[in-house]
Amino acid sequence: MTESMVASTIAGPGALAGGGLDAHDAEASSRPADAPLRELYARYSRPQLMAVLSAIGLDVIYERGQGDYLYYRDDRGHEVAVLDLLGGFGASLFGHNHPRLVSCATRSLRELRPFNAQASVRSASALLAYRLSQRIGAATGRDYVTTFASTGAEVVEAAIKHAELERRLGGDRLLQRLRHENVRARRAVATGEARWEAASFERALGVSALGPDASPREVAQALLSIAERELGKPGTVLALERAFHGKTTGALRLTHNPEYRAPWRCFGHALFIPAGDVAALQRAVQAATVVLPLVTLGDDGLVRLQDMPRVDVVALFVEPIQGEGGIHELSLDYWQAIRAVADSAGFPVVVDEIQTGMGRTGRFLASEALGARGDYYLLSKSLGGGLAKIAALSVDSERYQPDFGYLHTSTFADDDPSSLIALAALDLLEERDGALLRACSNKGEYLLGKLRALQEAFPDVIRAVRGRGLMVGIELALSAPASAFLRLLCAQNLLGFMVAGYLLHEWKIRLAPALSANGTLRLEPSAGVELAELDRYCLALETVARLLRDEDTLTLTSFLFPEEARKERPRPARARRPASWPAASAGKRRAAFLAHFSVATDLQHFDPAFATLGESTCRQVLDKLSTTLTPFHLDSFQIASMDGGRVDLAVIALPFTSAQVATALREGRAEWALDHVRAGVELAKELGCDVIGFGGYSSIVSDNCRAIADDELVLTSGNSLTVAAAIDTMFAAADAHGIGTRRLGVVGATGNIGAMMAELAASEVSHTTLVGRPGAARRLEALAARLPGSVSVATDLNALRECNVIIGASNAPAPIIAAQHLSHENVVICDVAVPRDVALEVELERPNCRVLKGGSVRLPLEQRLDNRGLMIDGDAVYACLAETLVVALAGIERNFSFGALRGADVREVRRLALQHGFSFEGAARRQ
Numbered sequence: 039m040t041e042s043m044v045a046s047t048i049a050g051p052g053a054l055a056g057g058g059l060d061a062h063d064a065e066a067s068s069r070p071a072d073a074p075l076r077e078l079y080a081r082y083s084r085p086q087l088m089a090v091l092s093a094i095g096l097d098v099i100y101e102r103g104q105g106d107y108l109y110y111r112d113d114r115g116h117e118v119a120v121l122d123l124l125g126g127f128g129a130s131l132f133g134h135n136h137p138r139l140v141s142c143a144t145r146s147l148r149e150l151r152p153f154n155a156q157a158s159v160r161s162a163s164a165l166l167a168y169r170l171s172q173r174i175g176a177a178t179g180r181d182y183v184t185t186f187a188s189t190g191a192e193v194v195e196a197a198i199k200h201a202e203l204e205r206r207l208g209g210d211r212l213l214q215r216l217r218h219e220n221v222r223a224r225r226a227v228a229t230g231e232a233r234w235e236a237a238s239f240e241r242a243l244g245v246s247a248l249g250p251d252a253s254p255r256e257v258a259q260a261l262l263s264i265a266e267r268e269l270g271k272p273g274t275v276l277a278l279e280r281a282f283h284g285k286t287t288g289a290l291r292l293t294h295n296p297e298y299r300a301p302w303r304c305f306g307h308a309l310f311i312p313a314g315d316v317a318a319l320q321r322a323v324q325a326a327t328v329v330l331p332l333v334t335l336g337d338d339g340l341v342r343l344q345d346m347p348r349v350d351v352v353a354l355f356v357e358p359i360q361g362e363g364g365i366h367e368l369s370l371d372y373w374q375a376i377r378a379v380a381d382s383a384g385f386p387v388v389v390d391e392i393q394t395g396m397g398r399t400g401r402f403l404a405s406e407a408l409g410a411r412g413d414y415y416l417l418s419k420s421l422g423g424g425l426a427k428i429a430a431l432s433v434d435s436e437r438y439q440p441d442f443g444y445l446h447t448s449t450f451a452d453d454d455p456s457s458l459i460a461l462a463a464l465d466l467l468e469e470r471d472g473a474l475l476r477a478c479s480n481k482g483e484y485l486l487g488k489l490r491a492l493q494e495a496f497p498d499v500i501r502a503v504r505g506r507g508l509m510v511g512i513e514l515a516l517s518a519p520a521s522a523f524l525r526l527l528c529a530q531n532l533l534g535f536m537v538a539g540y541l542l543h544e545w546k547i548r549l550a551p552a553l554s555a556n557g558t559l560r561l562e563p564s565a566g567v568e569l570a571e572l573d574r575y576c577l578a579l580e581t582v583a584r585l586l587r588d589e590d591t592l593t594l595t596s597f598l599f600p601e602e603a604r605k606e607r608p609r610p611a612r613a614r615r616p617a618s619w620p621a622a623s624a625g626k627r628r629a630a631f632l633a634h635f636s637v638a639t640d641l642q643h644f645d646p647a648f649a650t651l652g653e654s655t656c657r658q659v660l661d662k663l664s665t666t667l668t669p670f671h672l673d674s675f676q677i678a679s680m681d682g683g684r685v686d687l688a689v690i691a692l693p694f695t696s697a698q699v700a701t702a703l704r705e706g707r708a709e710w711a712l713d714h715v716r717a718g719v720e721l722a723k724e725l726g727c728d729v730i731g732f733g734g735y736s737s738i739v740s741d742n743c744r745a746i747a748d749d750e751l752v753l754t755s756g757n758s759l760t761v762a763a764a765i766d767t768m769f770a771a772a773d774a775h776g777i778g779t780r781r782l783g784v785v786g787a788t789g790n791i792g793a794m795m796a797e798l799a800a801s802e803v804s805h806t807t808l809v810g811r812p813g814a815a816r817r818l819e820a821l822a823a824r825l826p827g828s829v830s831v832a833t834d835l836n837a838l839r840e841c842n843v844i845i846g847a848s849n850a851p852a853p854i855i856a857a858q859h860l861s862h863e864n865v866v867i868c869d870v871a872v873p874r875d876v877a878l879e880v881e882l883e884r885p886n887c888r889v890l891k892g893g894s895v896r897l898p899l900e901q902r903l904d905n906r907g908l909m910i911d912g913d914a915v916y917a918c919l920a921e922t923l924v925v926a927l928a929g930i931e932r933n934f935s936f937g938a939l940r941g942a943d944v945r946e947v948r949r950l951a952l953q954h955g956f957s958f959e960g961a962a963r964r965q
């Protein structure tokens with residue numbers, strides 16, 4: 039990127055388009071802008087997010103927003119309007135840039151209202167706090183003291199802090215009381231005015247864990263220390279399963295989705311309880327109850343020990359409708375139980391209305407609809423009209439701790455412009471007798487009605503429709519689709535995102551799945567959305583439902599293809615439904631094979647819907663998707679051996695092609711591929727497999743399995759059988775072609791397979807030529823020194839012209855042996871490389887050359903794997919896959935073909951394979 043591009047980029051997207059910020063109606067122009075902006079975003083801001091966005095076609099640059107529409111420019115510079123049903127995750131209740139709010143913002147700028155007047159009376163925030171107290175109070179009959187901040191997560195943090203302050207001050211008061219009573223009793227005993235009641239003293243001794251000689255004074259002091267210690271411990275914060283409260287350090291502890299918390303698990307987390315389960319709530323409160331030892335002096339002059347239970351819950355956080363958790367509303371019964379439990383235990387209930395509040399559900403607070411009362415209320419998102427960054431923590435004034443106002447501050451909180459916009463937003467809600475709230479409610483009913491009808495028509499695609507007002511969720515669920523691609527999307531929580539990409543590109547509708555429930559499409563349009571727009575959405579969703587029911591993945595994903603490839607879209611073929619993965623059973627071993635896309639066109643086999651896609655389209659699609667996919671359980675088979683043994687085989691697809699791994703290795707990014715291999719091994723373990731075979735590049739990147747540290751698994755690169763089968767096949771074909779004096783050429787001779795093949799075959803030929811990459815001469819020489827007979831080395835493929843028996847065993851990502859490298863006499867080439875080393879045209883141009891697919895093995899009893907591509911080849915299978923099965927069937931308990939190959943292993947696996955009924959060309963002739 040050039041300096042000038044950076045400069046114009048900084049000036050804004052409009053500037054790059056050639057027209058400044060007002061350029062939305064500019065003439066269509068060729069746009070150099072978007073690509074560099076994407077590059078900057080990917081490189082300097084959010085690399086992985088950008089990869090995901092571009093994988094599913096959401097990497098659009100919006101230039102302006104108005105009402106329910108966002109606008110971007112297409113490649114030709116034409117403005118495209120997109121109906122925005124994502125609505126800023128609920129922040130755009132008033133639509134984008136509502137004119138009244140914009141004019142409020144511009145007026146406050148024109149009037150030079152202060153942003154920064156900290157440590158003074160903030161008039162606009164005073165008014166706003168008053169208005170919020172009134173609004174919330176109208177539902178609860180109470181007064182509220184409000185602390186302002188800039189974002190949702192920030193007020194969640196503030197709520198945690200305030201609740202902790204309440205708890206701490208309450209604890210301090212309690213300790214004072216305990217101390218007072220303890221000292222009073224101790225003194226009275228010391229002066230002889232009182233004495234311990236005998237039974238109580240016995241118990242106190244036990245509680246204090248002091249010996250029988252301890253004095254009454256020591257016992258009382260120890261009990262006080264116990265109480266101090268208990269009250270000094272952190273309390274329990276309760277939150278609900280599926281909860282989302284934000285992603286800052288403190289808020290994250292209350293956000294349930296383990297994916298968001300996993301990297302920061304050392305921060306700890308709240309105690310999550312299942313929403314709606316009253317018994318679980320009671321159990322959690324019980325578990326958080328500590329018993330404090332209270333020493334009392336009675337009027338009868340006796341000192342006693344009493345148990346004082348204290349519920350040590352800091353607060354319970356709830357969302358009335360769990361938004362990011364997939365639009366789940368709490369029930370009235372549950373609310374009532376929460377209120378009763380919290381009142382009796384004394385902890386505050388924090389109602390997070392950040393997404394639900396400000397009228398979206400048809401009431402100012404969603405919790406109002408259920409007559410529920412909280413102690414703290416959180417608002418943000420639409421509070422600032424989607425324009426100002428503002429958030430509020432409103433605490434019931436009876437609970438509010440006055441010190442909080444100076445203990446908790448933030449530079450940008452309480453500023454005039456944000457508060458004025460929030461006041462204007464409240465005005466919009468209230469005017470015309472709450473017409474906006476009624477609109478949310480009525481339009482929501484209309485939308486929910488239509489969606490429920492759709493659900494009835496497509497129950498196999500739409501599992502549920504949930505919501506209230508304009509906060510609606512549609513849960514997609516496909517039950518075991520035959521299409522591998524759909525299964526992949528479902529398994530990896532990508533179905534909702536793919537649907538979002540489709541709707542954006544084909545229907546110009548923007549939405550997203552809920553953050554913690556990716557199978558649920560979440561709709562949060564503005565209150566101004568037209569019914570016709572909701573109709574259009576329902577029509578689009580009906581189309582999606584039909585595509586999913588028909589498993590038409592080609593149409594669903596065609597927005598990912600280049601323009602030319604979109605034109606030809608024949609009706610896609612139906613996929614075969616894979617066998618289900620059986621439950622473990624005694625005496626049957628479970629093996630997994632890690633396969634990957636050998637070439638991009640494997641995508642055609644992966645899902646028959648893609649059968650007509652050309653090579654370059656397959657490549658582009660895989661290049662896009664591979665950044666977001668993780669290893670995937672593609673297929674399951676049950677394989678029997680000739681001797682009656684059985685093995686369950688899980689094929690695990692690693693989301694990369696050979697070419698992508700070769701590039702990664704060249705660029706020093708081997709870890710990227712190795713991470714996928716490791717994740718594939720983990721998935722295999724989850725499936726209960728204890729034998730794992732490494733196909734293709736997975737053995738290369740894992741240094742022939744050595745990079746996997748797991749001594750409970752049997753690992754194999756499968757390369758020994760590859761070598762055994764290839765040698766037999768090659769020499770049998772050489773005999774069949776009348777090649778008497780064999781001159782062997784080994785391409786890729788420094789590799790694990792090439793070197794072992796050379797070692798085992800050299801004694802059966804008159805001369806061996808070892809061919810390697812330029813730069814490999816020294817390693818070739820070292821190998822040559824170990825081989826029997828006449829041997830030479832070469833780093834130039836032309837050396838093959840002297841050879842009539844050739845092994846292709848390089849790990850080049852594309853063919854390297856061409857016709858010009860070969861002799862005009864009869865030649866047999868055994869190509870074991872995946873992808874292949876020999877160019878396709880060799881057989882066409884050189885009828886004298888017989889090219890054999892090396893390393894191909896037939897399964898016992900004429901079984902076949904009904905799948906093609908991804909290193910599974912239909913009638914025959916790759917030898918590395920066959921070796922995985924042999925290791926499992928033969929009950930081998932050690933790693934096999936692990937690291938450098940050994941001649942003894944090659945011979946052993948060959949014997950075992952034949953014994954179990956596997957076969958390959960030439961095996962019979964060379965018995």
Ligand SMILES: Cc1ncc(COP(=O)(O)O)c(C=O)c1O
Nearest residue numbers: 189190191282283284390392393
């Ligand atoms: C219920 C709820 N609480 C808290 C937050 C966090 O808000 P923010 O993203 O402004 O930090 C969100 C955001 O989606 C939310 O939906």
